[in-house]
Amino acid sequence: MAAWVKGGAADIGAAVEAAADLLAASRVPVLAGLSAEVSALRAAYRLAETLGASLDPVSGPSVYAELGALSAGGAMSTTRAETIGRADVVLIVGNRPWDGELIAEIAAAAPSRGRAAGSERALLSLGGPQNGAIRHVAYAAESGGLAISLGHLRAFAKGHLAGEAAFADLAKRLFAAQYGVIIYDPEEVGELGAEMLQGLIRDLNESTRFFALTLADPFQGRAAVQLSAWTTGQAPRVGFGRHQPEHDSWRFDSARQIAAGEADAALWLASLPAPRPAWLGSLPTIAIVGEGSQEAAGETAEVVITVGVPGQSVGGALWNDRRGVIAYAEASDPSKTQAETETAAGVLTRIRDRLIEKGVSC
Numbered sequence: 001m002a003a004w005v006k007g008g009a010a011d012i013g014a015a016v017e018a019a020a021d022l023l024a025a026s027r028v029p030v031l032a033g034l035s036a037e038v039s040a041l042r043a044a045y046r047l048a049e050t051l052g053a054s055l056d057p058v059s060g061p062s063v064y065a066e067l068g069a070l071s072a073g074g075a076m077s078t079t080r081a082e083t084i085g086r087a088d089v090v091l092i093v094g095n096r097p098w099d100g101e102l103i104a105e106i107a108a109a110a111p112s113r114g115r116a117a118g119s120e121r122a123l124l125s126l127g128g129p130q131n132g133a134i135r136h137v138a139y140a141a142e143s144g145g146l147a148i149s150l151g152h153l154r155a156f157a158k159g160h161l162a163g164e165a166a167f168a169d170l171a172k173r174l175f176a177a178q179y180g181v182i183i184y185d186p187e188e189v190g191e192l193g194a195e196m197l198q199g200l201i202r203d204l205n206e207s208t209r210f211f212a213l214t215l216a217d218p219f220q221g222r223a224a225v226q227l228s229a230w231t232t233g234q235a236p237r238v239g240f241g242r243h244q245p246e247h248d249s250w251r252f253d254s255a256r257q258i259a260a261g262e263a264d265a266a267l268w269l270a271s272l273p274a275p276r277p278a279w280l281g282s283l284p285t286i287a288i289v290g291e292g293s294q295e296a297a298g299e300t301a302e303v304v305i306t307v308g309v310p311g312q313s314v315g316g317a318l319w320n321d322r323r324g325v326i327a328y329a330e331a332s333d334p335s336k337t338q339a340e341t342e343t344a345a346g347v348l349t350r351i352r353d354r355l356i357e358k359g360v361s362c
Contacts, residue, residue, distance in 0.1 A: 001291060001342040003305045004298035012305065012342060019267075019286045019303045020354035026265030026284070029053040032254040034236070035219040035274035037316030038326060040344035041227045044269055047352045050361055053267075054239035055228075056254035058274045059221025062187035064249050066214060067225070067235055069186075069194035076201050078181055078211035079324045084109050088116035089177035091170075092125040092136070093197070094146055096185035097215060103183075107134045115209075116178040124173060126153070137173070139166050147193035154200040174200075180210040187217065216321045219274050223319040223326050258283060270295065271307050271344040272318075286351075288344050308341040316343075 003015035010018070023029055031048050034041055034057040048055050057063065069075070080102065083090065088111050097103060103123075111117050123134065127141030127149060141149040155161040157171040174180060182201060186194050197212060204210035216222045221236075228236040232245035237252040239245070250256070257263040258279045267286045268277070276295060280287065287301035290309040298304060310316030311329035320327040355361075 001306050001308075002296065003303075005303050007298040009298070012347070015303055015305045016347065016350045016354060019305070019351050020358065022265060022284050022286060022303060023051055023053075023267070023351070024355055024358050024360045026051075028241070028257075028263050029265040029267065030252075030254045030257055030263040031055045031267045031269065032277065033058050033269040033274055034224050035059070036269050036271040036344050037220075037310035037318055038223055038227055039316060040269065040271055040310075040348060041220070041224055042231070043345040043348035043352070044267075045227070045231050047267075047348050047355075048238075049240045049245075050352050050355055052239075052241045052243070054241070054252040054254075054257070054263075055236060056252055056257075057219065057221055057224045057236045058270070058277070059217040059219040059224065060237065060249075060253065062185070062217035063221045063225055063236060065189070065191045065194050066186035067249075068191040069198045072195060073198055073202070075198050076205060076211050078213055080213065080322055082211075083181045083183070083213050085112050086114040086116060086179045087111060087121065087177075087181040088119045089122045089174060089180040090124065091174065091180070091182045092123065092128055093150070093182060093184040093193075094127050094188040095129055096188050097183045098129055102215075103134060107136075111179070114179055119178070122173065122177075124170065126150075126170070139170050145193075146189045147196060150189065150193050150196035150200065154196055154203065157200060157203055174204055174210070175208060177204075177208050177210060180204065180208065181213050182210070183213045183215070185215045216319055220272060220319055223317075226326065255279060268295075268301065269344060269348075271310060288347055305342070305347050307344045307347055314341050314343055 003010045003012050005018045029051050031044050031053050123136035125136050125138045127146050153167045156167045201210045224236045232238050234245050234247035237249045238247050239252050265284045269288050271290045285301040286303040288305050289295040291306040296306045308314030315331045317326050318329045
């Protein structure tokens with residue numbers, strides 16, 4: 001595994017020592033990114049507790065768009081397998097659900113279980129790309145965006161708006177479902193849009209059965225939510241500065257903290273690919289990144305340590321979007337033995353151990 005300290009090549013031991021020195025000298029450090037396997041996330045929370053640091057996943061915008069709606073009114077949710085097996089009406093909201101193979105997989109099958117078994121499946125879209133390769137009924141979003149469109153759709157569904165508008169027709173189709181599912185990406189629709197969708201689903205369930213299938217972000221946000229919950233009892237944006245975990249989605253937003261000058265050091269954890277933050281390198285920073293990534297270079301940060309990529313060069317517990325659970329992913333290309341490959345969890349643990357040896361503890 002490669003490592004750099006202030007642009008110069010270094011061995012892992014020297015890089016760990018430099019990282020520990022950098023964090024020991026800081027007063028308000030932040031651990032960000034968190035696009036990594038569960039063992040690395042767990043080690044990051046332990047390190048943050050030792051330092052009195054805060055944590056913020058790169059998946060924050062998606063996570064908090066969904067958590068806001070859940071905390072306000074709960075959710076009626078289903079899984080990918082239940083959607084394929086039971087849904088006779090599927091509403092696809094926005095563009096992101098059309099990425100990948102999910103919609104094609106749903107379109108290729110018919111309901112085979114439950115009340116809708118044997119019936120024809122209706123695919124509807126709102127504000128999507130109108131993909132002509134898959135047969136569906138497309139409804140354009142209004143100029144105000146998806147959240148406004150969903151608000152108007154809910155108003156038609158509740159009878160607060162009436163007329164011959166397209167949304168009136170869409171509302172009728174939704175109420176005709178025996179088992180309906182709305183597929184959406186929380187970050188794409190935003191917190192207001194997610195709240196409107198969950199409210200619409202509650203309204204539909206007054207006379208039929210309807211559920212949400214929310215898409216997980218690609219940066220292990222769902223795993224971070226679960227680990228943070230069982231570790232701290234809080235959502236992922238937490239801080240340990242006052243000797244106990246405190247949750248505040250605004251206060252512990254890493255981009256806001258760094259822009260405001262509140263944080264004086266950062267650790268960027270991305271053993272899995274994640275979008276590089278604009279602030280990376282603008283303050284004393286440690287980057288723990290996957291081998292072979294674009295950030296695996298000496299100029300990325302003051303201290304850079306490369307680690308094995310979970311599911312590729314090392315095994316690790318990751319969020320499995322198809323199954324909707326955290327599951328272990330074997331190394332698909334273990335070019336080196338486990339003993340030769342550094343893991344993010346191992347590096348974070350070594351940094352924490354050195355900090356404890358130095359007498360650093362919150």
